[in-house]
Amino acid sequence: MASGTQSTGMLTREQLFHLFDRFSFLTSQPEVKNRISGAVQDKQEAVAVTTAIQEEIFLEMGVDPRFGISCLGKVSTVYENDMDLVIQFYKFLSKEEVACDEAELGEEEFAEKLLNQQMLQEQQLEMLKYMRKFNLDDQSAILEKLHQHMENGNYESETSILSAEQIEEIVPRKVSPLYTPR
Structure with missing residues (x-):
């Protein structure tokens, strides 16, 4: 030294x-x-x-x-x-x-990787924008499910996205009770 x-x-x-x-x-x-x-x-x-x-x-x-x-x-x-x-x-x-x-x-493979990362980030951004329409409790539930999804997928990058359908399955439906005539 x-x-x-x-x-x-x-x-x-x-x-x-x-x-x-x-x-x-x-x-x-x-x-x-x-x-x-x-x-x-x-x-x-x-x-x-x-x-x-x-x-x-x-x-x-x-x-x-x-x-x-x-x-x-x-x-x-x-x-x-x-x-x-x-x-x-x-x-x-x-x-x-x-x-x-x-x-x-190498140049070609590196450019492809960057493009794939950019597409992944765009998908993540869309998912986050979609999540914002839900209340905070629902957002927390979605993020917890996303964490489990990533953990189960060994944190591979494609596991960092949930589709709108997957999100809809996580969020409990807020349905008003059916009208039942007497």
């Missing part, structure tokens, strides 16, 4: 935001994309390269790389009440996953 590098405590909010921004910038650069792709072609793990990039950023920041990486594993618990930071952290993780996928899948 280089002298003068941070190796105790926890990374600050500002340090984490710097890491997230710098990583996003670097992984969007053609030479970094080529570095990750080249490593994959050489039978290396893409995630090993993205981790190395993160370690390089930590060194630039004056943070011991092993310490910095260990702090990333604690972000969602240490900063659990900082919604903005947690959201940015998950965006950071998503960017890492995208960088790895792009290198591992």
Whole structure:
């Protein structure tokens, strides 16, 4: 470990935001994309390269790389009440996953995966819009059923959607009693 590098405590909010921004910038650069792709072609793990990039950023920041990486594993618990930071952290993780996928899948397969993800997100949005017409108790019941559906489907992405018909089956019918003449 280089002298003068941070190796105790926890990374600050500002340090984490710097890491997230710098990583996003670097992984969007053609030479970094080529570095990750080249490593994959050489039978290396893409995630090993993205981790190395993160370690390089930590060194630039004056943070011991092993310490910095260990702090990333604690972000969602240490900063659990900082919604903005947690959201940015998950965006950071998503960017890492995208960088790895792009290198591992190749251009055509990666474009297909992005298109499939976009279609899935549009379906999820439509489902959420449809759910909004129900009261909060019904929405809770729908979300609980969705959770069970995803759990049973081993959290595969296609299990994150319920059709209008499936939602209608979950929500109890609000039917007025039949008029019965005396």
